[in-house]
Amino acid sequence: MTHLHITAWVLGLILFFVSLSFYKQEKKAGKILHMILRLDYLLILYSGGSLSTQYFTESYMLGEAIVKILAGLWVIASLEMILVKVSKGKPTKSFWIQFAVAFAITLVLGFGRLTYGLHFLN
Ligand code: HEM
Structure with missing residues (x-):
């Protein structure tokens, strides 16, 4: 499960x-990849x-x-907000800051503190 999560x-x-x-670049592929990313959110959540x-x-x-867990959810929310705002041509700076903070918390706690998964790789 740890492998799947990472x-x-x-x-x-x-x-x-x-x-x-x-x-x-205003290409259509952006929307398609965004939809695939939304499916990948489900894998992250599962x-x-x-x-x-x-x-x-x-x-x-x-x-x-x-x-x-809350920081992980916050990472997903900030990624989603950045893409939605970019697709509408709106500013994204505040969401980038949120992404950086939330991502740092997930990495520090995930790799640094929570050790179940990495000790008993399953
Ligand atoms: C994009 C968002 C996320 C990122 C970048 C992320 C990152 C990480 C990292 C780096 C680890 C440590 C490696 C591991 O042991 O697997 C980890 C573990 C973990 N994550 Fe996430 N995560 C995210 C979303 C979530 C969500 C949404 C949840 C809960 C619903 C969650 C729950 C957990 C738990 C419980 C662990 C501890 C596993 C262990 O015992 O080692 N994560 N995550």
Whole structure:
């Protein structure tokens, strides 16, 4: 599940940046990749949700796990907002800042603190 989670969010980042660059060039492919990215959000949510259960059932590092889950959701929300705003030609700066903050929190907590998945790769 850890493999799936990492694969899903790395793929999400790639789809995000490619879709962003197509939107900026006003190409149709931007919209298509954006739709695929939305499907990938489901994979991120499924794998992240599944990884979350072990923290809830054992109440292990629950505080950090909850912050990590909220930050992960915040990353998805900021990616989605950036693409929607770019597609409408609106400013995106505030969402980029949110993305940077939320992404930093997910990386620090995900790789640095929450160790279930990486210790027992499954
Ligand atoms: C794009 C958004 C996200 C990013 C960039 C992200 C990033 C990460 C990273 C780097 C890790 C550590 C590697 C691992 O053990 O798998 C991780 C683990 C985890 N993520 Fe996410 N995540 C995201 C979304 C989510 C969401 C939406 C949830 C919950 C619904 C979630 C729940 C978890 C949990 C519970 C772990 C701990 C796994 C473990 O025990 O190691 N993540 N995530």
